[in-house]
Amino acid sequence: MQNAASPAPIESALLKQAAGDAIVHGYFTREGGLSDGLYRGLNVGLGSNDDREKVMENRRRVAAWFGQPLEKLATVHQVHSPDAVIVGGSYNGACPEADALVTATPGLVLGVLAADCGPILFADPENQVIGAAHAGWKGALTGVLENTIAAMENLGAKRETIVACLGPSISQASYEVGPEFVDRFVTHDLSYERYFIPSEKPGHSMFDLQALTVDRLRKAGVRAESLGICTYPDSERFFSYRRTTHNKEPDYGRQISAISIREI
Known part of the structure; x- marks a missing residue:
């Protein structure tokens, strides 16, 4: 059954304040999608076993927002790497193996997928x-954040003006x-x-990936914040790989x- 609601992404106050209306962004939730069952809502994962037509329609809704x-929604085949790629006006829909993408081309929509990992x-x-x-954890540790910033610099960005x-x-x-x-860390x-505190399970720890991510961004010389939202407990709004694993879902x-970047 189709969800009649439209996508309603969350915005970053920092990005909004810095960019105004010139750059549009959104952290999309499950709201406003066509998928059902385990994938209920706005599932955009081509790597899931969801109906491909529904996934493509969900992606179309994101682009339409x-x-x-x-065709203007650019994504990559994410492999937990430190690699960032540059895309431009000749983007042809290819999804290279990488975990970040940058552009200076107005109208292109850059998207990254997540289900517990950090979307920045x-x-x-x-x-x-x-x-x-x-x-x-692997991308954050091996440099995907810093490589994204470097790729942006290759297109003329400056660290002191990146948020x-x-x-x-x-x-x-x-x-x-x-x-x-x-x-390892x-x-x-x-x-x-x-970034670790003891857990209730002997010998185990609780890991603060969010703090590590923001700290590495700031150390790299950019202004950074976190929305401070956890995907795991909020099944109404977010998919979560770890929650799925704990619930033994397939x-x-x-x-x-x-x-x-908004087209003029």
């Missing part, structure tokens, strides 16, 4: 360059990890101990976060 056709939207309104990145916001993602209260996970940087959907 920006006033664009589906970037904007340099002064130089009219935007970016979108997908950062789970970024982390959207709905899993919070520390819902992200339990084992000792080998902690060791502490081996990388001893100060990363601060599959899950993905929500999208997207940004576009």
Whole structure:
């Protein structure tokens, strides 16, 4: 059954204040989609087992929210890498293996998918360059955030005028990890101990991916904030890989976060 509601994405106050109406963005929820069952709502995940026609219609609705056709919605084949790609006016719908994309082309809609991992939207309104990145623990640790900023600089952006916001993602209260996970981070940087607190399970910890993400953005020299929204407990609004796993469900959907330079 079709959901009569329209997509109603969440906005970042920081991005909105910095960019005004020149750059449009939204962190989309499950609201306003055609899918049903496990995928109820605005599932845009082509990697899910949802009906492909419904997924494509959901993607079309996202593009339409920006006033664009589906062909202008650019996404990548996300592989938890540190890689960022540049897309432009010749974008042909290809989805290269990468976890971030940037552009200076008005009208293109850059989208990243997530279901607990962090969707980060970037904007340099002064130089009219935007970016979108997908950062789970691996991407955040290996440099996808910094590489997105560098790719934006290649298009003329300046770090001091870039703003970024982390959207709905899993919070520390819902992200339990084992000792080998902690060791990986502490081996990388001893100060990363601060992102872990003991859990109720002996030898395990609760990991603050949201804080790590925002801290790395700020260390890279951009203004950054987090929406502070956790995907795990809010099944009405968000898909969650970890919640699906805990509930022993066979599959899950993905929500999208997207940004576009408004065409004049």
